[in-house]
Amino acid sequence: MIKRYTMIGLAGAVLSAQVFTGTAFAGQTALSQEELINEINMLKNIVLDLNERLAGAEEMLQMSLEMKEQQDAQVADVVEVVDELDERLGDAEKHTALDRVTMGVELQTQLNSIHMDVATMPAASQIMIGQMAVAGSQFSSAEMAQIQQMMKQQGTEKQSIDNDALFTSRIRLDLKAKPANSLSFVGRLSAAKVFGDSTGVKWYNGGPNAVTMDGNIHSNGSDSALRVERAFFTYFGDMGDVPYHFSLGRRPALGGAPAEFSTSSMVGGSPMAHGINWQFDGASLGFGLADITGIPGANFKLCWGVGFESGVGSGNSYSMSYNSDIDDMQFGGWIANLYQDENTTITNMYAHAANVTDGFSGLVVTPFTLNGQDLNGDGQYDQFQMNANDGAYISRTEPTANIGSIDIVTLLAQSKFAQVDFFVDLAMSHARPSGLSANPTMQLLGTDALLNSNGEQNDRTGYSIWAGVKTELPWQASIGFEYNWGSEYWIGFTGGEDNPAGSKLATRGSVYEVFYNHPMVENKLTLSIGAQYYDYDYSGSGNPMGAPVKIGELSALDAFLPVTESMWNYYMNLVYRW
Template sequence: MKKLLLSSVLVASLFAMNSDSDINTKIQKLEKEIQTLKSELYKTQNKLNPIAANNHLFFSLDIRTTYDAIREKTTDGMGYTTIIPNPDGSVTFSGFNPNIPSKTYTNQIFTNRVILTGVAKPSDNLKATVRIEANNMFGMNSNNQYSPYNNISWVANETPDDINIRLKEAFFNYHFGPNNGLMFSAGRRPATEGFPANLRAGDDPNSPLAHLINMEFDGFSFEIGNDIFSTISDKFSDWGTWIKFCAGRGYSSSKGKWPYDGSPAYSKDNFKNTDFAGFILVPYDDGQYSLWTETVWAWNMKGYNFVTQQDAINAQNGLDFNASMQDLGNYFGFNTIFKADGIGDGISDFLDNTTAFISFALSKTNPKSGKQMLGSTDSKTGTSWWIGADMPGIGDNDRFGVNFVRGSKYWRSMTYGEDTLIGSIAAVRGKAYEVYYNAEIIPHLTAGLRATYIKYDYAGSDAFFGLAGNPDQQVYIEKASDIRAYIRYKF
């Protein structure tokens, strides 16, 4: 616009001239004025945004205020009413009650989530991203007293609690090789709100696929893009084939800088490292129809287990027993999704703008000798189906969607922090039903409604791999619902 105004002034001035000398004089004067104006604009830009102007660092802001009305109903049965921590790190399950009646819990919770993102891109093939987040319930709460694992690094940003600012993402992507078709990345990776969980939040998808993994992690990735596959065969170019390898660590065996037992700094504790590795393979993606797969292995998964054989006997007889956090075994998971970004070709505007998908996932435990994973010393296989669609709404900038998930008895998704206060629909052992509606009020300001209902067939859907993940527990959440409303500013 400023260039257009300057050009208009110059043209008008030229037509007003009566001689060549006058024209030359006026042109020289205008050139000086243009240079002066450019200098002033440059100084003004630097004052307004010196970081962006000089170092190519760009910021974005995401503020979301949410209301959740939750309702959870337990089953009838028997169970333990108290969990008592012991000085050695174990816990005692005490206060056995042979007749715990069904009970319904309700609550209304306001939360405020703030995400600040900084992106630096000094060149076309190098980008770094840092994202920090505060996710708090309105007012003070007692989570630190009742939920000792509420702020572990896998889920700290996904579970509303205090107003502390935490690191959500910090990583770089470096592209290299032929046509920059190779990519290496390291740091705290974006691992929540992958497809299809991103649809319900109205966001772009992250990696990995959310049906199998939807929790934060620290690690590495290496991608071989379609440009590389295309050099092997033209078919790969048509198919849109690519693959990404990932590896990370969920628990570091370390006593820290100053161990209280006199051990050397950062020496190993009594646990083993929890590591994982896997890959995302997209064999086909033509822009409309695609097939995605995800495969993952994890080692030394943890959870509470019986301290002695007598504790297991006591538990069977309804007596108090002790349990401690232990390395229990390994894990394998697989997920495949068929997705359609538009159904058919020109049948209707509605179908052209509909995203539909069907996802199948499988999990398999491999307990160490004598250890129990998910309540069993045997290897257990679980499966889950997730079917859904995200569709245009009644206006120009609104969408609504539906989700249905069904998980088997021993299904175990790698997620604790999916954005549903009653639990993860991806991890459900039973059935989950969900509808949502997201709409734009004005540019950068959106609002949404979501209703989630879960019918659990077994216990332990959102638990660790030990006793709490045992599907045969007699007291557990049988039914749960969450009615959510939010308003969100994003720029």
């Protein structure tokens, strides 16, 4: 519009020029002066009108520009609101997606073939004890001492116990969520089931894993119930240049390094498996020290946990008694990653267990019951009553006394050279007894103190070595060998080890293991085949009660409950992980 009116105005100016020069209206009669003035006035009016219209058009253009700026501002506001809503919705969708996606499943089906050479009481002693239990015999402490002496003078009988095929299944459901960058949650539900068995309670055969307890129920084959294996939150923060994290709940305490070595899996737990492979509840506070120390992978974590609760709410028979002197069993310590790069890791762990008890709350079926009465109040039973458990009734076990403290130290070095992985893990335990068990059966057997018998209270130091090597094969497979040895007084909390033959890391003696792992179906399914040979030097492996006895010197009293002398464990398992 502006261009059009401007051209009209220019045409008027040209016409005016033509009039004054006499070039207009060529061939026509010249206009009079009055007519010429009228014509000029008309042209002026046209120009004025065009100028007014042009001014109006400019005003409309300015208004249009202002309206456009307002519209642009409104659009910007709308875009900002939409972006904010999109971000909020995206966070919600991300949170929902993570809640749904970060769930893992592990299913392990395992076949074990177990063959044991066992030392037991002679048949005559078994008959005598059986008759006493069936008759519901009563006897005094002096008579019990006579029974002990008689059985100490008798040797043992050898038996071979075989289970050619033992099938077990273990399922784990892993749950993870991270609602904020500084907060995460990890949970795991698990069940470990023996094929053809859902009782959840075993017959007591003298082994530490025969009692179903809080620390081992997630790995020892029992019933088909899903239980909470781990559930904890972790808060992440920074103290200057030092990142830290605090965690509280049921701890990831099973399958710690280097237990993953022979299974070609991820590290399963925080504590070093050589000293602690046992489920518990507690807290940890960790610090990342790599940046301030310049040492790759350096970090330090303080740990605390509860092994036994004795007070109100525990369900123990003495929890409501005002004069109960049994304290909670607790422990604390640290895990220090001293160095870690792509190939090498060096880790130290220390744990101190205070107020160690003579057992844990659990369930078991015992062949007989033995009750004691303290008639004079001196803390020792004066009279005993033995009865056969003819109905195979389930018994709830519970500690009867605090018996001392235990310190455990481990040092692990793992590395890789070319296609060969290897590790060496050293451990030491030190037990300080400071009490006696009030359990009648332990008094009968004389195993009434921490790594001591018959009331002795001597400090005991034990040692253990664990080493392994493996090499890669085609198809991402691997083959390897492990060896571990424990001394006479070696003791650790390894009863949660996933092994129906018993914890190899608790062995007072030697264990040799060879294994082969073959990943299948894009590493989602792994086949493992292996064999373990246990060669025991002393009795009581994994049991803190009583002084160990050399295998070649066992008496009938020492073999009151069967003692394994050697064992072969062949295994094959398929593990599905997703």
